[in-house]
Amino acid sequence: MKTVKVGLLGIGNVGSGTFQILSMNRNSIAEAAGKPVCVAGVLARNKNKKRDIDIDPDIISDDPDCILKSDEIDIVVEALGGIEPATTFMINAMKNGKHVVTANKAAVAANYDKLLKTASENGVQFKFEASVGGGIPILNAVSTVLRGNEFTEIMGIVNGTTNYILTKMTEEGLPYETALKSAQEKGFAEADPTADVEGIDVANKLTILMALAFGVYVKPEEIPTLGISRITEKDIAEARANGEKIKLIAHAKKENGKLQYSVKPMRLAENHPLAGVSNEFNAIFITGNAVGELMFYGRGAGPLPTGSAVVGDIIEISKTITY
């Protein structure tokens, strides 16, 4: 039996999580995929950097073509983040006959049609479960087992950084700046938190969710987007006095055949299922015309949760690979 060979573009959070899972769950993954799966190439800037995970230095290269043009790689995992060069790398991989898996919401949201078209033209699969909700398997559900439904509404808490900040503000009465600093200290927020706190990351994810659930592609920059940086202690207190919690919500709703969408802080009744989603957790609440209300809850970030979704995609593709 031949082994499925994976090439990792990038060995940061997502790349190292993926590598770790493919190693620690090697046997059960081989059983699920019907064949062994191994990492045969890793793109990294610094071959000799000290890493927490044990990678054979011989498979590390700083030349993307060692993976993109390799004859032996079957699946390329793009784990660089950012729109470019990630998109170009993915397209080149597809043109070289490689299946592509990514967690990169910015690249998928910006180049959705182009990436899907290139995959289709080259007869390869393109999967991006990890791009929304990290380890939460929402995209697969919406694209497969829930397809008996026509969806009417999606509400998502899909950014752990902002949910952590809002939780701190709500539960500990902290002002925004102090809560942000706490998030940065815990590694939940970056030094420049703009993409998270201004809702840009959430808009990328809403673009992807809407494309799959409603079959409509809306550019992230066309989604009315408001972040959380102007939320005050007074806003939080007013919501609480009203029995509500403030959450940053990716929202899309179909009314009279027209799709309405926004990213903005919303006041949710305390007994709304999304109101109980705290700290860095994510959840997606979705309504279908048959199934009614569904919610998916879990870890939206982190090397292993995000790696779980990447590996899930790798397994699904591996099942279909025949030599």
Place this chain on the structure above:
Amino acid sequence: MKTVKVGLLGIGNVGSGTFQILSMNRNSIAEAAGKPVCVAGVLARNKNKKRDIDIDPDIISDDPDCILKSDEIDIVVEALGGIEPATTFMINAMKNGKHVVTANKAAVAANYDKLLKTASENGVQFKFEASVGGGIPILNAVSTVLRGNEFTEIMGIVNGTTNYILTKMTEEGLPYETALKSAQEKGFAEADPTADVEGIDVANKLTILMALAFGVYVKPEEIPTLGISRITEKDIAEARANGEKIKLIAHAKKENGKLQYSVKPMRLAENHPLAGVSNEFNAIFITGNAVGELMFYGRGAGPLPTGSAVVGDIIEISKTITY
């Protein structure tokens, strides 16, 4: 393009929900399946019974062989419930080359190996998403996109009747008998509620969950099972005084390589994600060694939610049918 033809065994709750969805979402289902899907045969005791849904009387028959042996039926949906004759019908359908979809947890739990083996021997697919958690797509997630994980624990609220009764007891301080009567009046509990309130239905579902998540088949009658009929107002009050809620939990946990399992009422801290699952709703809380904690929440019963899962299975099978 040929149409996929579905035969429904039974036109009660599940059968009529399935029929309704295939009709109301006809176009989006055809798009998802890559071909039209229609109901070509219905098994019913009484051809002329007045029904809420509009079925062409010409496709209704009281002879199961009209579906099981039909040359035109591709997929048989078993929606009769109970172990027999449902199991025999499913096996005969498979032997006649038909794919089978069911929502029948009792039959799947009792005859798991036999049903899977018969499907495999006859080169047909056998799917049963609706058998656990109704419309919640837990089985597909556990069998596909989450396979990068080794699972360590499952906790499920998978019976709407008992969750409704416990919610009434908790929120309104009702005694068990009064809450049961309320559930019966609302149609959430049957006249003979034994299978629900004694945990038998939950044990069937735990058998199926464990088979898929842990690859271990445990007969439902071998699962230590305790229902809710002996829970008193005092138990509920004691739990509340302790900041806890009582829920009937299907529980499986892997410790030191050994699988422990039970169905029993458990006291959960009020901030446990499952503690917020009220009334007739279901939820499954699952832990994987990569993804961490995940929860799936939704409607565990009812014609349309259960039909959603049945139709999801029909679509997945239809995608693979070529003529």
